[in-house]
Amino acid sequence: MENLVLGIGITALAGALATVAGAAEDTESDIGSQGDPNSQVQLAPQMGYIHRIYNKAVSGEPPAYGLWCALGAGIAWALMSIQINAVLAIVLGSAIxxxxxxxxxxxxxxxxxxxxxxxxxxxxxxxxxxxxxxxMAHAFVAIFTTVAMCQLMIVALGHPFPLPLLALVWGIALGAAGSATGNPFYGKERQYQEQKFGAGVPISASGNIVRYAEAGQRSSLDNGWFASKLGGPASGICFGLIVFLELWRTVLFEQIGAGWGAIIAGVVLILVFMVIDRYIETWARKTYGPYVAETEEAAS
Amino acid sequence: MSVKIEASEGGRPHNEILGFGLIGSLVCIYLTYLNVLTGTEIFSFFGGLGAVIALAWGSDTIKHLCSYGLGTGVPSAGMIAFGSGVIAMLFATKFGIAAPVAALVIAALLGAVIGYVSDKVVSMNIPVMVISLIELAIVGALTMMGLAAMAGGSFMFADLVAGSTTVFGIEIASYGSSVIGGSVLAVIFILGSIAVQHPFNACLGPGEQQDRTLMLAAECGFLSMIGVAVISFAFIGFGSAVVALLVSIIGWAYTYMEYIKLSRRDAYDWLDAKPIHEPKGGA
Structure with missing residues (x-):
């Protein structure tokens, strides 16, 4: 029973760390214009729109965060193996x-x-x-929390993977969560605020990203403000839920049926989320309907 | 069949870079064997230098391959290079002193199979697909072997799975504290696969220049060496790890400065805190 309570506590703590990691990751990638919004930043000058937006084309976010987290964890692991305190080792690893x-x-x-x-x-x-x-500051928060979360899983929950491998896996998951959840807020909304709401991005508007701000010229730092309001917290909730539910099902159901309990609980969770997703999708389609072009409106 | 687009004119021919990369990285990885001959660990950093040379060759291969209109496929080329390379490298470490050459041969065979499948079975129909994937698999295997030798001081399987940990002041053998058992290979895998794709991915565009891309490849290699040098403190002696770290930092600082100079040479303009410059006749 005590083990179970400790397990649930660690699960909650890891979920909280993951939420912070997700929020920091998406804010970081939006400030740097990484991931799919980068294609428009790259395209803009070719269409004649010179801009002052950062162009951080490292790779997709999942491999990039796989690298930052695995490297931070690898260095932390090496420092811990030469008897350096775990917290200090994770801080130094994340810094490098x-x-x-x-x-x-x-x-x-x-x-x-x-x-x-x-x-x-x-x-x-x-x-x-x-x-x-x-x-870099946002990336530090994301890397430190992810590596700390992995260390918690190994030390407190007895995860069998070595720290660098676990951090590689969770780093890729972190990048994927931020890329899938947070990027649309920046790439489809913020970059195209000048387009009419719901108009989508027609080919003729490709590369015509917002380059001027309320006062002066838009800087990527303004995108940080925008991302920390919407995309960041959404990514945080996404990654936090992934980590929390993943650990929760393992801690609670692993003892049932020699591990099969956790697998069945995972499948049930996926089914529940599929039902929720389908409901939200049909609700949004019914409420907002398909996009009606202006010419059709005028004709009717 | 895809149409070939020249990314940049001029520069050194690809075959010259291939020859230099292949021989240079093999020689550097073999130089780490001086550790065994002299009974020290001071020569471990040569593995990293071998990886730098292999990465420069690999980034030129990616440019060669991706000039067939694979714009978004640049990062995935790095992944397939190291995905096939890691199998060849792990298998080859069992061959003792012949390990680097064995890695080359096994990687070439693997690359040929993967290349044939992507070109003919998946029907990507890119003329240089088979040869490029052979090259990339070799680059992946040699880079991983070089960086693993740099971290652990040896490219042989027996040394890569042997580690020791201290419990209450007593040193005991532990698989979990070795290069392979501690999953340091996972770090090396992702370090290398990002480093090999980044140079061309970062420099692509109509103004891409071969010398700038290759300088960035060397910079990425030395930057990866810094990370591996810090990790090597867990496996090799303090002095040897410090030498490896110094070599990495000096190499990185030099190539980074040179890369900034080359970017300044190629840039349209180099402005500090200036407003958007609207082009004449632009949008």
């Missing part, structure tokens, strides 16, 4: 991983922008100075 992340971010911005010289897109060196540090 964030250094690598920052270097990758600057080389991606410089490389992509220099290759766009033909379209008269200049390199704005002040963007590197101001934005890179902000993405």
């Amino acid at each position: 991983a964030v250094f690598v992340q920052g270097v990758y971010a600057t080389t991606a911005y410089l490389g992509r922008t220099a290759s766009l010289a033909k379209f008269e897109q200049p390199v704005y060196i002040d963007i590197i100075k101001s934005v890179t540090t902000v993405t």
